[in-house]
Amino acid sequence: MTAVAEGPAASRTSRSHRKPLLQSEKSQGLALISPTLLFALVMLVAPIAVVITYSFWSQDYLTVDRTFTLEQYRVALTEPIYRDLLLRSLWVSLLVSFFTVVLAYPIAYYISFHGGRHKSLWLFLITIPFWTSYLLRVMSWKVILGYNGVLNSGLMGLGIIDEPSTALLYNTSAVVITLTHAWAAFAILPIFVSLEKVDRTLVEAAKDLGDGPIRSFLRVTLPLSLPGVISAILIVMIPTVGDYVTPKLVGGKDGVMIASAIEAQFKRGSNWPLGAALSVVTMTVVTLMAASIVLIIRQAGRRVR
């Protein structure tokens, strides 16, 4: 509706004056985006500000003490349980983003360079599994990797192993496999988009000038598609660090991640300030890790060129 209301008004001003149009365009744009922006401010920025505030408070049973303290951060960073959970979560998210990107790149490359007329069909096929219930996909991996699971019975049927292996489920690698599967589409799509933007004449030029397929890929296609790789890493790494469902279902005792600790502090109401500090630490550390990896990749990309 807004679109219509402003339509004729804007065209009228454009005929008479130039400057008012620019001003009105600014205010119209701001007015139009303001409901969404306001929602994001109230539902995202304000809550995160509250979490940060809480992390500097402390709690004794049910009463929250609002005097400033760094105690929660000391606990979050030095208590062995939380430190170990945080380190494991970071390690898992690092592995998951590495595997998703490395496995996704060839497929994105194949669709972009050899997909032909079927590009959008390929993309559709890749996104479908991602739309099935996340809980059930994780559950399905439990069925595949379990003691009586599909993989074990398959391997025994083939005579490769004599008795079911317990090494497949309830550990960190089960978490990594499941998450790598769950985030595949999030890595393929950004890489595909940036590969689509690679100017094909540049690849041909490199080949005409004597570069083989591997050299032209390493020196032209790969560096030009790095923005996609970087956004894939960011989109996968930061959310996976806080994953709750996968470690709970397939992680067992060795695969617990930081989200379980955060949940425990909030859900059973035991300690909001500590939960808040754990959230802030997790967010900050994973952002720093992601940022430094992006910097390293950018540097490497520049050197190759």
Place this chain on the structure above:
Amino acid sequence: MRAILSKWLPAYAFLYLVFLYLPVIFLPIFSFNTSAVPKFPLTGFTWKWYLELPNTPALITAAWNSLMVGVTAAILATILGICAARAITRYRFPGRTAASGLIMAPLVLPEIILAVSLLIVMLSLGLQLSLFTVVLGHVLICIPYSVTVLNAGFEGFDRSLEEASADLGESSFGTFRRVTLPMVAPAIISSLLVSFTISLDEFIMAFFLAGTDATLPVYIWGQLRFAAKLPGVLALGTLLLVGSFVLLTIAEVLRRRAERRVQGHGVAVA
């Protein structure tokens, strides 16, 4: 070298698809199996897990809750998405990049942190946790997807068509109904469907913000603790899978039609 590449890349692509579909395929397979334990060899074909579903009152309530939450969240997210996408694609204003960055931020934040921060705020404000608080959380995480879909739909939008319609004497409402709406409608419907599907499947927000009312994923989460309930959950999952597949196919077809329509208009005007 090239021969190796052109031979191995399609094979890799095929294997990758198998990897993607493998867990998904086991849901329907074991949901028709007579044994309650999901393992091979299969013991026999049965519909019984499906027939039990309508006789589970908790499931029906959860499904109804999810439907209400999904429809409300999809409508709200799409309305807010339309505002943002229209502003971003059409206008230049100070802070445009920052504003769109903020709106897209939930996409790259751990969901549990979004959920607990909303939980703190709502409990501190004295709000009762209910399906309404779940809707608010779902709108927050649906907006980035809605904006992405709508941006694509609005990008090719030629504003001179609206101006032409106004110049030719059409009223504001007539222009909206006969020019604007037909061009952006497919993107809007596709945004509604995508947001609905996300809300239907969303677990973490609902887990933290739902209070005593369960949505479908929260119900499924509760059932996963009992091994005996697994086949019923698999049957439910299969139905959800078919449902999302149908909705997304519709969304995809509409998106393509929208693309063609916008391009077609561009050519006609040129």
